[in-house]
Amino acid sequence: MKDGITPAKDTEPGSTRLVATLGFAGLLSGLIIVSVFEATLPTITEYKAKVLQQAVFKVLPGISSMQPLAYSNGKLAAAGGDEAEEDRIFGGYDANGMLVGYAIPSAGPGFQDTIRLLYGYLPQERKVVGMEILQSRETPGLGDKIYKDADFVASFNDLSADPQIITVKKGKGSAANEVDAITGATISSKAVVQIINRGNQRWNPRFDVSPLPAGAE
Amino acid sequence: MVAKKKREDLAQEFIKGLWRDNPVFVQVLGMCPMLAVTNSAVNALAMGGATFFVLVASSFLVSSLQRWIPRQVRISTYIIIIATFVTVTDFTLEALVPTVHKELGAFIPLIVANCMILGRQEAFASRHSVKLAVIDALGMASGFLFALFALGSVREILGEGALFGVPLFGADFEPWVIMILPPGGFLTLGLLLLFFNWVKERKDRLAAQLAEGEVS
Numbered sequence: 001m002k003d004g005i006t007p008a009k010d011t012e013p014g015s016t017r018l019v020a021t022l023g024f025a026g027l028l029s030g031l032i033i034v035s036v037f038e039a040t041l042p043t044i045t046e047y048k049a050k051v052l053q054q055a056v057f058k059v060l061p062g063i064s065s066m067q068p069l070a071y072s073n074g075k076l077a078a079a080g081g082d083e084a085e086e087d088r089i090f091g092g093y094d095a096n097g098m099l100v101g102y103a104i105p106s107a108g109p110g111f112q113d114t115i116r117l118l119y120g121y122l123p124q125e126r127k128v129v130g131m132e133i134l135q136s137r138e139t140p141g142l143g144d145k146i147y148k149d150a151d152f153v154a155s156f157n158d159l160s161a162d163p164q165i166i167t168v169k170k171g172k173g174s175a176a177n178e179v180d181a182i183t184g185a186t187i188s189s190k191a192v193v194q195i196i197n198r199g200n201q202r203w204n205p206r207f208d209v210s211p212l213p214a215g216a217e
Numbered sequence: 218m219v220a221k222k223k224r225e226d227l228a229q230e231f232i233k234g235l236w237r238d239n240p241v242f243v244q245v246l247g248m249c250p251m252l253a254v255t256n257s258a259v260n261a262l263a264m265g266g267a268t269f270f271v272l273v274a275s276s277f278l279v280s281s282l283q284r285w286i287p288r289q290v291r292i293s294t295y296i297i298i299i300a301t302f303v304t305v306t307d308f309t310l311e312a313l314v315p316t317v318h319k320e321l322g323a324f325i326p327l328i329v330a331n332c333m334i335l336g337r338q339e340a341f342a343s344r345h346s347v348k349l350a351v352i353d354a355l356g357m358a359s360g361f362l363f364a365l366f367a368l369g370s371v372r373e374i375l376g377e378g379a380l381f382g383v384p385l386f387g388a389d390f391e392p393w394v395i396m397i398l399p400p401g402g403f404l405t406l407g408l409l410l411l412f413f414n415w416v417k418e419r420k421d422r423l424a425a426q427l428a429e430g431e432v433s
Contacts, residue, residue, distance in 0.1 A: 013287045029301040036305045040312035141394040
């Protein structure tokens with residue numbers, strides 16, 4: 001191939017030609033993007049569902065099956081698919097099909113951006129039994145300890161939420177509803193606790209009136 | 218003889234991007250992803266790989282289409298081409314390596330705004346043959362990848378005491394948290410620039426001395 005192809009002729013092209021060039025480029029680009037989007041969408045959706053399911057099993061230890069539930073018209077029932085995001089939770093069941101607890105998604109402001117998390121909750125005992133951060137943009141090395149610090153994450157494995165969870169300075173925690181804040185990440189730690197408290201505020205009254213969902217596996 | 222010279226030219230074109238005119242260390246372009254996502258070696262490689270694909274593919278297309286793109290709308294057309302490849306990369310990464318995609322977040326779409334990529338289209342690909350444009354893009358993209366990786370690995374080694382997530386120093390090592398925070402990025406970049414300038418200056422001085430010696 002010859003090096004240095006002659007550049008496009010320097011005569012002034014009509015505006016029709018310019019519009020046509022950009023229009024054609026845009027059309028082609030749109031077609032490519034839509035087809036790649038369509039091709040990758042199933043994999044992406046599948047992965048997201050898998051991550052969520054794994055998180056549910058992680059925050060509710062000892063369950064053997066789960067089902068998405070939604071709160072509508074004053075009671076909890078199997079999710080139909082058109083309920084608002086904040087009215088959906090997951091029920092976890094043991095091998096005999098008995099309800100173990102709920103996995104509740106909740107979100108709130110963190111230090112940098114919204115933190116989204118999922119926590120396992122036993123409504124009868126008002127106890128948190130696990131917490132998993134689904135999405136956060138906390139500072140690397142400091143705030144991201146809310147999911148990297150094993151001790152902090154483990155402190156949600158057996159935590160009383162009665163009347164509510166409180167964050168305390170490291171080493172001062174003794175009561176069943178107290179969590180040690182992470183040194184250097186106090187705001188992020190408090191945010192996690194507040195997000196869980198907020199989830200409980202919304203869901204506790206609903207659990208008290210609602211009977212166990214019938215017909216759930 | 219001519220063929221050999223031509224091959225040398227191509228090699229020069231490649232090395233230009235990788236080393237002599239390295240987009241990061243010499244031209245100081247593309248600083249936004251450079252500082253933002255290099256807190257670990259894996260992130261740096263993923264970002265470098267994504268940029269690599271976008272740059273090479275865009276250069277190829279821009280160079281092949283140069284006859285049909287009117288001068289007046291060339292920049293908009295380049296941006297459409299670049300944005301298309303970036304979006305394709307974004308979806309592909311999300312489907313294939315979701316964990317890496319989650320870490321890089323908003324910085325993949327931001328490749329569109331990487332001035333190095335548009336700069337190569339305008340300064341090189343739109344005026345040269347497809348072959349030269351691709352070689353140039355390969356060189357520049359490798360240079361960018363190399364620079365990101367250099368920064369990312371230094372920051373991960375010092376900031377986490379690990380490389381690719383594998384601990385290097387044992388439990389007694391206290392990570393320099395500052396290295397994975399933004400100041401660590403600036404610090405490392407500054408030191409690397411210092412090093413590259415020192416190497417360059419030293420080479421120039423040696424070349425000057427050599428030339429003097431030959432004359433006398």
